[in-house]
Amino acid sequence: MMNPENYLILAAILFVIGALGVMLRRNALIAFLCVELMLNACNLAFVAGSHITGTLDGQTTAFFVMVVAAAEVVVGLAIIVSIYKTRRSTSVDDANLLKL
């Protein structure tokens, strides 16, 4: 059996990759995938935690996160598609009207 802390380290690495991706990439789809990566990194951490403590709380929470991720995909992809339809671009920097 591997040391369960390794899962947590992997989850942290995946989360940082996801966060950096959100901040650095301009393609909306990539940024969106990075958000998914962060969510799943969290899931991994929850499940690992569940394994460490020997309870089911972490696994239950992981299901909730999956549901949220599924809903987010539906809304997020719809927004990206509609932005692409109007602007012919999926760069997040082009959708910068949200300022004074």
Add this chain to the structure above:
Amino acid sequence: MILLETIAEPVAATGMFTWAWTMIAVPAVVAGLLLVAGKLSDAWGHLLATAAVFWSFAIAVCLFAEQLLAPATERAVSANLYTWFTVGQWDFQVGLLVDQLSILFAMLITGVGGLIHVYSIGYMSHDPRRRRFFAYLNLFIAAMLLLVLADNYLVLFVGWEGVGLASYLLISFWQHRPAAAAAGTKAFVMNRVGDLGMLMAISTMLAMFGSSKFTEVNAGAAGTEPMWATLIGLFLLLGACGKSAQVPLQAWLLDAMEGPTPVSALIHAATMVTAGVYLVVRSHALFEAAPIAQLAVVIVATVTLLAGAWIGTSQDDIKKVLAGSTMSQIGYMMLAAGIGPAGYAFAIFHLITHGFFKANMFLGAGSVMHGMNDDVNMRHYGGLSKAMKVTFLTFAMGYLAIIGFPFFSGYFSKDHIIEAAFADNTFIGICALIGAGITAFYMTRLMLMTFFGEERWLPGVHPHESPKVMTIPLIVLAVFSVGIGAVMNFWIQTWLEPALGIHAHELSLVPTPVGWMTMAVVALGVVAAWLVFGRSSIPVVAPATNNPVTLAGRNVLFGDQVNDFLFVTPAVALASAVDTTDAKGIDTAVDGLGRAFLGLSTQLRRLQTGYARSYALTMVVGVLLVGAVLILNLVG
């Protein structure tokens, strides 16, 4: 107090007295009607207005007759009309008090007022706004009757303000003349000062007695602390000074002569300006409980009676001479009212005789102006006794009455006051005596300059007698000027006894030593005036002079300058200081605050870039910070 026991409580209104309220209501309604109906009522408005006043006069005479027939203790009648409003423990009723005092006023106001309405039909016949003039006159009559018939100070105050409004509207009736508009404003503003005193007096009464009813205030006055009684007395005196043009609030009366002459006769001679005397006499119990306030009344009155006479001697405008004379005569009335129980009846007596003879002379002056193309300068008159016989003769009756020629009305009323003044204090008596001499001097001067001597008429002026509608009121008033004094002389004290708690004094037709002295002083005044103005011709332009006495008189004792120096200049300075503080201080602070936030928000705005990446970065930094704090807490 023994005196108070003699005051009979008013009985409830029955019969004719239940109609008393129509005296006020009819002129008020007609005034409103004429103002609302506009040009529709141009043709008959003046007739309706005159009829309304005669209605009130008829009611007043009927009430007076009923009072004469009733026993002395049942003459005062009070009629409660309705509850005005209730606040806390105070219950304000609108009620009328028709007693021996107020009925005399009601008859004077409606009687003289009615005659002046008739006169005005002729005097204002060429004025395109005659209907409006009559509406205002009726408004005045209604307000003045409310003032004298009210049974408490608060309702009296409503009438008090009403006559102030009517006075303002009528003084500035010819509003296209800047002088008239300014005079109206001046009268209004100066009256406000007096009204402040009235309000303070009424508030103090409510605090002290829990009511502003005359009966309750008079009953409570004797038991109140002298300090409060004095305070109320002084506040009332301030109110009286404003309305009755007493020093120091006298400056508006001479300017008020800018109004049409019937207004000067009705409001600024016969009725409204005497409201202050009515107020003091009505509040007699308060003044009796406050000797200091009484003394203040006497001092103010004595100063005013001399100041008014002084002004009268040096003005060239016929109406302003009469206005100065009015001030002076009201000073006599106030003096009598301030002396105490010995003088009340004489104050009212002189008020009534003065109401008749002064209205007579003002209307006479109006008749002269009517014939002289509205010129008011007496230096342009002269020799008018031949051109206007009726005006001259009626004016002469008024003249003889005011100087106190034996057995004319002023002889009775003014001599009593001078005697009462001597009985009170020799110095005050001497002042009153000197005032009588000066009165004789300036009135003789007016007569000589107007009706005698050579004709100094301006080119193109053709003096003529006024129409009958103007001369008949003059004749009626002249008859009263001659006779009213003799008729009322022995009767007035007994009549007012129950209302004012006074004891009648013995009067005799044979002059007392003071009476002889008065006659001598009056004769001296007449002779002096004849020596100065009767023998030599009068220059058409007022001669330049360095005589300080004349200069002060011509400038109305520098009343305006004193007011300017004491009040207007400091007030203007204060206003401009406030203005500067507002513009420079407060505005700068408020604008600065706004500008500071504007600058701050301009800086903060930059945070909103619109790039999703930077928002994400902010979020991550925030999460890291929160995480760091949590970890530090865990470690610590």
